[in-house]
Amino acid sequence: MHVWIGIDVGGQSAKFGLFDAKGSLLDTDSLPTGKEKEPEAAIHEMALHVRALVARHEDAELSGIGVGVPGPVLEENIVNKCVNLDWDVVPVADLFQQEGFTCPVKVENDANVAALGELWQGAAVGHTSILFIVIGTGVGGGVVINGKVVSGVHGAGGEIGHMPILAEKAERTCGCGGHHCLELAASAPAIADLARRLLAETEEASLLRDQEISAKEVFDAARAQDPLAQRVVAQAAEVLGRAIAILTSTVDPEMVVLGGGVSEAGETLLKPVRDAYRKAAFYALQETPIVRAELGNRAGMVGAAYLVLQ
Amino acid sequence: MHVWIGIDVGGQSAKFGLFDAKGSLLDTDSLPTGKEKEPEAAIHEMALHVRALVARHEDAELSGIGVGVPGPVLEENIVNKCVNLDWDVVPVADLFQQEGFTCPVKVENDANVAALGELWQGAAVGHTSILFIVIGTGVGGGVVINGKVVSGVHGAGGEIGHMPILAEKAERTCGCGGHHCLELAASAPAIADLARRLLAETEEASLLRDQEISAKEVFDAARAQDPLAQRVVAQAAEVLGRAIAILTSTVDPEMVVLGGGVSEAGETLLKPVRDAYRKAAFYALQETPIVRAELGNRAGMVGAAYLVLQ
Numbered sequence: 001m002h003v004w005i006g007i008d009v010g011g012q013s014a015k016f017g018l019f020d021a022k023g024s025l026l027d028t029d030s031l032p033t034g035k036e037k038e039p040e041a042a043i044h045e046m047a048l049h050v051r052a053l054v055a056r057h058e059d060a061e062l063s064g065i066g067v068g069v070p071g072p073v074l075e076e077n078i079v080n081k082c083v084n085l086d087w088d089v090v091p092v093a094d095l096f097q098q099e100g101f102t103c104p105v106k107v108e109n110d111a112n113v114a115a116l117g118e119l120w121q122g123a124a125v126g127h128t129s130i131l132f133i134v135i136g137t138g139v140g141g142g143v144v145i146n147g148k149v150v151s152g153v154h155g156a157g158g159e160i161g162h163m164p165i166l167a168e169k170a171e172r173t174c175g176c177g178g179h180h181c182l183e184l185a186a187s188a189p190a191i192a193d194l195a196r197r198l199l200a201e202t203e204e205a206s207l208l209r210d211q212e213i214s215a216k217e218v219f220d221a222a223r224a225q226d227p228l229a230q231r232v233v234a235q236a237a238e239v240l241g242r243a244i245a246i247l248t249s250t251v252d253p254e255m256v257v258l259g260g261g262v263s264e265a266g267e268t269l270l271k272p273v274r275d276a277y278r279k280a281a282f283y284a285l286q287e288t289p290i291v292r293a294e295l296g297n298r299a300g301m302v303g304a305a306y307l308v309l310q
Numbered sequence: 311m312h313v314w315i316g317i318d319v320g321g322q323s324a325k326f327g328l329f330d331a332k333g334s335l336l337d338t339d340s341l342p343t344g345k346e347k348e349p350e351a352a353i354h355e356m357a358l359h360v361r362a363l364v365a366r367h368e369d370a371e372l373s374g375i376g377v378g379v380p381g382p383v384l385e386e387n388i389v390n391k392c393v394n395l396d397w398d399v400v401p402v403a404d405l406f407q408q409e410g411f412t413c414p415v416k417v418e419n420d421a422n423v424a425a426l427g428e429l430w431q432g433a434a435v436g437h438t439s440i441l442f443i444v445i446g447t448g449v450g451g452g453v454v455i456n457g458k459v460v461s462g463v464h465g466a467g468g469e470i471g472h473m474p475i476l477a478e479k480a481e482r483t484c485g486c487g488g489h490h491c492l493e494l495a496a497s498a499p500a501i502a503d504l505a506r507r508l509l510a511e512t513e514e515a516s517l518l519r520d521q522e523i524s525a526k527e528v529f530d531a532a533r534a535q536d537p538l539a540q541r542v543v544a545q546a547a548e549v550l551g552r553a554i555a556i557l558t559s560t561v562d563p564e565m566v567v568l569g570g571g572v573s574e575a576g577e578t579l580l581k582p583v584r585d586a587y588r589k590a591a592f593y594a595l596q597e598t599p600i601v602r603a604e605l606g607n608r609a610g611m612v613g614a615a616y617l618v619l620q
Contacts, residue, residue: 072594080594129463143560145460152562153439154594163556164590167477176593180552242490246473250453250560252462280474283486284382284390284464 002063005050006305008110008297009033009069011084014046017301018053018060023121023309025302029053035086040095042085047099064308065105067092068113068300072155077107080155083175106307110300112149112158114293115142117303118257120310122294129253131244132293133160134260138175139183143251150251161187165243185239188215188262195232204228219265233265234272241276248285259293266292312373315360316615318420318607319343319379321394324356327611328363328370333431333619335612339363345396350405352395357409374618375415377402378423378610382465387417390465393485416617420610422459422468424603425452427613428567430620432604439563441554442603443470444570448485449493453561457620460561471497475553495549498525498572505542514538529575543575544582551586558595569603576602 001020008015016029031049033042054060069092071082077093093105108116115132124130132142139161143150150157164180172193174181184190192213199208206228207221221229244256262269270292278286295302311330318325326339341359343352364370379402381392387403403415418426425442434440442452449471453460460467474490482503484491494500502523509518516538517531531539554566572579580602588596605612 141560145455146458148456150455150561153564153598154562156559156562156592156594159559159562159592159594162592163559164552165475165556167552178590178592180590242474242477246475246556247560249466249469249473250451250557251460252464252466252469254463280488280490282466282469282472282488284466284469288463 001057001059001061003054003057003060004064004066004305004309005053005062006301006303006307007046007050007065007067008113008300008304009046009067009085010110011070014049015297015301016049016053017298017305018057019305019309021309023305025298027053027056028301033085035084039085039087039090043092043095044099047096047101050101062101062103064103065096065101066113066304066307066309067096067105067107068110068304069107070110072159073107073109073151074155075151077105079107104308108149108151108304108307109140109142109155109158111140112142112151113303113307114259114295114299115144115158115257115303116149116306117295117299117301118259118293119144119147120306121302122299123257123291124255127254129251131247131251131253131256132158133244133256133258135186135258135262136188136260139187143253145251145253160243160247163243163246165239165246182239182243186236186243191215191218191232191236191262194235195229198228198232202228215262215265219268223268233268237269237272238276241273242280244273244277244290245280245282245285248288249282252285253288256288256290257293258290259295259299263292311367311369311371313364313367313370314374314376314615314619315363315372316611316613316617317356317360317375317377318423318610318614319356319377319395320420321380324359325607325611326359326363327608327615328367329615329619331619333615335608337363337366338611343395345394349395349397349400353402353405354409357406357411360411372411372413374413375406375411376423376614376617376619377406377415377417378420378614379417380420382469383417383419383461384465385461387415389417414618418459418461418614418617419450419452419465419468421450422452422461423613423617424569424605424609425454425468425567425613426459426616427605427609427611428569428603429454429457430616431612432609433567433601434565437564439561441557441561441563441566442468443554443566443568445496445568445572446498446570449497453563455561455563470553470557473553473556475549475556492549492553496546496553501525501528501542501546501572504545505539508538508542512538525572525575529578533578543578547579547582548586551583552590554583554587554600555590555592555595558598559592562595563598566598566600567603568600569605569609573602
């Protein structure tokens with residue numbers, strides 16, 4: 001039986017999925033990652049896990065390894081810096097091949113592979129052109145046109161968390177060094193931060209007062225009709241909706257898919273984002289659907305397998 | 311001899327070019343256009359001009375007609391509203407074929423064909439992924455990825471003049487009905503308008519005082535070191551540079567090409583745009599070249615021919 005491995009390499013863990021030719025997920029595994037591991041050692045460890053995962057299945061013949069990584073990827077499957085892993089330029093495919101694999105190895109940015117995952121098996125099944133936005137600790141994205149990821153010349157296609165949408169310089173500095181990034185207005189930490197600032201600025205009663213605040217608490221409070229929390233969500237949604245309107249006027253996709261931890265807020269996030277989007281969007285694009293991702297944190301693993309299975 | 315016709319349909323005139331198989335421009339013609347002509351009558355007139363143009367060349371055999379139009383174009387070569395021509399939904403290719411042409415007829419948005427023109431014979435020769443921005447009475451654009459125009463599901467790919475980049479609602483309303491469009495900050499009328507506002511707000515001496523102001527006068531004055539004119543150019547360039555940085559972080563092209571009447575200001579525009587771009591751009595994208603278009607108002611005609619010649 002031919003099998004394919006999809007690996008989603010994150011800042012905290014690498015998730016492994018073993019797929020058959022139909023794209024069914026047969027088995028999974030995972031492994032802690034982190035900045036303290038050198039890239040060569042990290043990939044050696046991943047290679048051991050791939051072998052062990054394949055060995056668990058009798059007659060399994062490994063036919064390809066797809067890898068999603070949290071950084072820009074150049075044409076030759078070379079990673080061009082991963083801040084979260086403290087990787088510089090790392091020839092990921094070459095390093096896997098040096099571990100003795102003879103099957104094809106393909107590498108793409110993690111948000112791009114998640115976009116492919118949603119296209120293949122998730123919210124965008126049956127579509128060929130989508131915009132995928134993942135909102136969590138950071139904001140990432142993937143642009144897929146006619147079934148192909150727009151990777152870009154520097155591997156920075158779909159780096160929409162770093163689009164300089166903020167006209168005014170933000171107080172905080174983005175992980176990328178920028179001060180105008182979408183990520184500074186719409187990531188989970190940015191949402192929590194905005195709530196903290198509004199709480200500090202006013203005496204207004206709020207469910208969020210005197211507690212630890214994360215984006216989840218903000219959305220929970222907004223759902224419970226807390227006015228301050230609702231203002232926070234509205235502000236983040238306004239920027240996100242406008243960002244999506246900028247993106248649709250550029251690539252005019254069939255659908256926009258929102259994933260990542262923040263998208264778990266569901267309609268509490270999606271409805272204000274759709275409202276803000278329609279207000280900002282070009283007239284021909286106001287009906288472009290904005291939907292929630294369906295694969296959750298499996299999207300990267302699935303899309304990584306799709307890189308070598310497609 | 312096989313020949314191909316490229317037609318660039320504008321709000322004031324339609325330009326016709328006759329090309330050979332190598333893409334050399336052998337002959338041209340033009341025709342006034344305008345809102346008073348019904349689309350069927352306008353296309354009938356264009357058809358007569360095509361026939362006359364081909365007939366001027368002995369043994370010429372018409373092998374294709376490419377048409378660029380100032381509006382969104384749907385997949386089936388149908389125009390979906392041209393504000394400048396007062397066209398609603400017009401099946402341009404069908405209408406040409408009803409005029410008796412049996413050769414292929416392809417239709418694309420005018421900025422998209424101009425992008426293809428620059429890629430084929432202009433500033434971006436040898437490239438496959440570019441972002442083209444045309445700045446004149448309006449602001450338009452074309453995104454080309456791997457040699458193909460990103461037309462979009464609603465024909466609105468590259469409609470970057472209508473990207474809602476302005477966070478604050480602008481005083482004026484865009485032709486599209488929007489209030490946050492790039493066009494409201496960076497088109498020729500927007501630049502002239504900003505100069506008029508700054509002149510009215512201050513008593514500052516300026517070469518621009520007490521004269522009719524167009525974008526050209528603003529750039530001439532900026533070149534002559536007029537501080538007020540330089541501030542106007544800097545403001546427009548700041549928004550344009552940030553818009554380009556948003557676009558490169560989305561599609562990461564090899565090159566950005568600026569065309570249209572405003573780009574004739576040359577380095578007086580390009581230098582501040584590049585400076586603003588570098589300040590705003592994602593670190594991996596700061597060296598993306600921003601160059602001036604080379605084909606001038608021939609770009610549309612050339613790119614339209616490329617639609618059927620490629």
